[in-house]
Amino acid sequence: MTAVFSDELRARVEADFGRVVDLLGRKVALKSISAEGITAEHMKRSAEFVADELRQVGIDAKVVQSRNPDGTPGAWEVIGSKIVDPQAPTVLLYAHHDVQPVPDPSAWDTDPFVATEVGTRLYGRGSADDGGGIAIHSGAMKALGDDLKVNIKVFVEGEEEMGSPSFIPFIEDHRDEFASDVIVVADSGNWSAEIPSLTTSLRGNTCVDVNVKVLHHPVHSGQYGGPILDANTLAVMLIASMYDANGDLAVPGVAAQEPVGGLQRDLDEATVREDAGIVDSYRLAGTGSLASRLWTKPSVTVIGFDAHPVEGSFNVVSPETTFRLSLRTAPSQHPQEAQDALAAFLQAHAPFGAEVKVTKLENGMGWAMDPNAVATKDALAAMEEAFGVAPINKGEGGSIPFIPELQRIFPSAQVLVTGPEDPKANAHSPNESISLPGLKNNILAEALLLAKLGE
Incomplete structure (x- = not known):
């Protein structure tokens, strides 16, 4: 030309x-x-x-x-x-x-x-x-x-x-x-x-719905609160168990990889913070290059959570709740494999023996x-x-x-x-x-x- x-x-x-x-x-x-x-x-x-x-x-x-x-x-x-x-x-x-x-x-x-x-x-x-x-x-x-x-x-x-x-x-x-x-x-x-x-x-994508149940019906939080943790608290504990102390996702079988073709330039943290509107006090989670954390390492986001709104809340121990997780998978991992690993982890780490049921949703490579x-x-x-x-x-x-x-x-x-x-x-x-x-x-x-x- x-x-x-x-x-x-x-x-x-x-x-x-x-x-x-x-x-x-x-x-x-x-x-x-x-x-x-x-x-x-x-x-x-x-x-x-x-x-x-x-x-x-x-x-x-x-x-x-x-x-x-x-x-x-x-x-x-x-x-x-x-x-x-x-x-x-x-x-x-x-x-x-x-x-x-x-x-x-x-x-x-x-x-x-x-x-x-x-x-x-x-x-x-x-x-x-x-x-x-x-x-x-x-x-x-x-x-x-x-x-x-x-x-x-x-x-x-x-x-x-x-x-x-x-x-x-x-x-x-x-x-x-x-x-x-x-x-x-x-x-x-x-x-x-x-x-x-x-x-x-x-990255690929897969979703699961997770139901956490502790009671067959609601009970008064003053009468039973303490030994019985509400389903929302148990769900939060389950979610937190997926991460290590650095904030890296630590679910066996969910793969991570480095940037494809090598990393020419890492992302600038100040720019990412400004573009995303991150509050000043928040420390970015995870380890390794910022690019790998955003592009090629897996991440889980809670994209839906069934909980009673603050407005109109009352003193009751919530018997069960459901939340939805969106898992972004490493580019080369098949999402079904990551979904299976995530489901197995969640069911194996039910806090205090609460009932945990995982419904597997759609996958995208x-x-x-x-x-x-x-x-x-x-x-x-x-x-x-x-x-x-x-x-x-x-x-x-x-x-x-x-x-x-x-x-x-x-x-x-x-x-x-x-x-x-x-x-x-x-x-x-x-x-x-x-x-x-x-x-x-x-x-x-x-x-x-x-x-x-x-x-």
Whole structure:
């Protein structure tokens, strides 16, 4: 690729950027919350909007409704293609058009469904996750135009935020629409708004519900409290038993690993504390690099707990309670193995012989990239050219279970995980936003990657 063509692509991205920002603003306004019904009319409108925008940049796109494993109607999906040469490489571009709910709009500084520019960032639910991914694909396709030298297939999913329950049946029904040499998943992020990254790994995920029972019925805390600990206290003791004195998860059979491909740069603790809003007095748990603790070591979070609210509470020993644990697993460990180990540990460590029952829920496999793949090297070169600085590879503590499924079904495809987010994006949280300069560079990086893959 010549320097002249690279400069031309940069100029095209710059000239088209107003359209891209407008697209993103209109996408935010759609309120594409899949939790309010993946089959609902608002999700169909969201899919049709995305398909129309893709058609405007040369993709032959259409909206298709998926089916769930039980045969019931599933999410509204967008698939499409642009075939320039049957002999050329084929690249699948992935994003998702559904967004997270907004439980408390008052926690936002702006209207979550009105895209609002503040400084160099655009605020709004889905502006980064994953409207930014859609914007990147649209911008890259527009920039390349008739200079595109690879075949393109597109899949924009409608239920990623709901765990992609119909993903596998959909692939099986549309295998030809997914078959490709390179898969670009634009649903992750960069080291910062100024420093690009390829995502090297994703943790897996598994969940369990744990029921702790000590009594067959409630009793008065003054009459029986002391020798009988309430179920909530026993549950907390059980949860605490999973950790050692350093705060490392210490459940036999739940694996840990170091960052995939080696650690180029550890995360800055002060930045992590600021971005996460950690109180000053809290000391970070665990040992080893901060990157490994966030990317590749396992972590457990109590994501649900059945307990009586403080308001209206009274003097009674709670007879039983249930809590839900979300276990993020090391990228290379099968989540079923970790789930089995966690369940066995919890049942073996019942405090004071309380009854503990574990219900095993869904699993999602982790993923690690191939650092030696041609597409990986092309992507890193494209990122450096677009951003003007060398990329820093990084892992992600989150999970995208369909990526290993794609890799399993299409084992010869090279998978690249990119994305529009940065540490300030607040995906899934109040004040979600996207860096506009970062978005522009991401568009250019994808355009340069596609150009390199076509050489």
